[in-house]
Amino acid sequence: MILHIIRTLGVKGGVGYAYEYAGTTFEQMTMEERMTVCNMSIEGGARCGYINPDQVTYEYLKGRDFAPKGEDWNKAVEWWNSMRSDADAVYDDILTFDAAEIAPTVTWGITPGQGIAVNEAIPIPDSLPESERAIAEEAYRYMQLIPGAPIQGTKVDVCFIGSCTNGRLTDLREAAQFAQGKRVAQGVKAFVVPGSERVKKDAEAEGLDKIFVEAGFEWREPGCSMCLAMNPDKLQGDQISASSSNRNFKGRQGSATGRTLLMSPAMVVAAAVNGKVSDVRQLL
Structure with a gap:
């Protein structure tokens, strides 16, 4: 999912901003799955990435070695809840994805933003925005991959x-x-x-x-x-x-x-x- 998001927004899409991930797909993720997504936010240029704390967060943290205990735990949960984005929060931009349409994604190039679905072909230069063609040409040479060829079937060592x-x-x-x-x-x-x-x-x-x-x-x-x-x-x-x-x-x-x-x-x-x-x- 995060490779698809970075592919869509680019490696500079989040420069100067934070990414907030929300929606039913993220709500259903385990805490560790959420960590993977947030970890990769920097690869999209964002200063940070976060998912609002919820019951999944609290169940993951409760009882861990350095988690608050007793009444301190209740106070911590109250504070964490106060940090959630309000329902009427204003965002600089909102982009919506349909997770059901996201296929397993693989990078083909030399940046995390150069990714495609596993059943897609490596993009040809003319299909890319002009601003991306120079780095694409560099990636073709370095990766020794052929534009227009399917990524699926590429041999690995x-x-x-x-x-x-x-x-x-x-x-x-x-x-x-x-x-x-x-x-x-x-x-x-x-x-x-x-x-x-x-x-x-x-x-x-x-x-x-x-x-x-x-x-x-x-x-x-x-x-x-x-x-x-x-x-x-x-x-x-x-x-x-x-x-x-x-x-x-x-x-x-x-x-x-x-x-x-x-x-x-x-x-x-x-x-x-x-x-x-x-x-x-x-x-x-």
């Missing part, structure tokens, strides 16, 4: 699930759901990196690590890993990575010629299983 964007427990649960009973394609390096020690511990308690290992993924220690080419987790040469991280800039994953395709954790599993960019809905 490395599949990475993790990062602060998509390394939380619910992310791993979602990915494991699609990995269970499947097998990573021959020649593909695939690994899962929990976002924290607690996420790793909780995931292992649920047996998620076993599901990934049985499917051919490496189960790694928590950290940033390939999101920014930390430690040995780097692309080699012009390898293509299917990555659940938040940035696809040139050289971001450790190789000056390495190529990154951003997508959701579930989409990374689909790419790993098929050895190429694939529509995860086909694994349902």
Whole structure:
């Protein structure tokens, strides 16, 4: 969803502003799913992104190590409720999306704004606004992709699930759901990196690590890993990575010629299983 929003508004769409996400889709999201969306707001140029606190927020926070306790909790909830946008709040702009029409989205270029639905073709220069053509031409050259070609079917070398964007427990649960009973394609390096020690511990308690290992993924220690080419987790040469991280800039994953395709954790599993960019809905 957030890749689609950034694709629509552009990487500079939020410059000087904050993004407020609202509507029935966001109301139904878990807190961790909301974190993913808000995390990516900066990639759209916004100063920050937020979703108004609600019962989902409070249920997520209550009982956590550093959450207020007792009467302090009641006071905190009252204060948080006071921070919600009023029904008559005035916004600089409002854009409405129909979530049912948003297909799994993949980036094809060198900015998070260069994204398309998995069943779409890489845009040709003439279809883009003139202001976007120069960066598109640079992306074609760097990514070695052909304008007008479908993104689906693009071969991948490395599949990475993790990062602060998509390394939380619910992310791993979602990915494991699609990995269970499947097998990573021959020649593909695939690994899962929990976002924290607690996420790793909780995931292992649920047996998620076993599901990934049985499917051919490496189960790694928590950290940033390939999101920014930390430690040995780097692309080699012009390898293509299917990555659940938040940035696809040139050289971001450790190789000056390495190529990154951003997508959701579930989409990374689909790419790993098929050895190429694939529509995860086909694994349902």
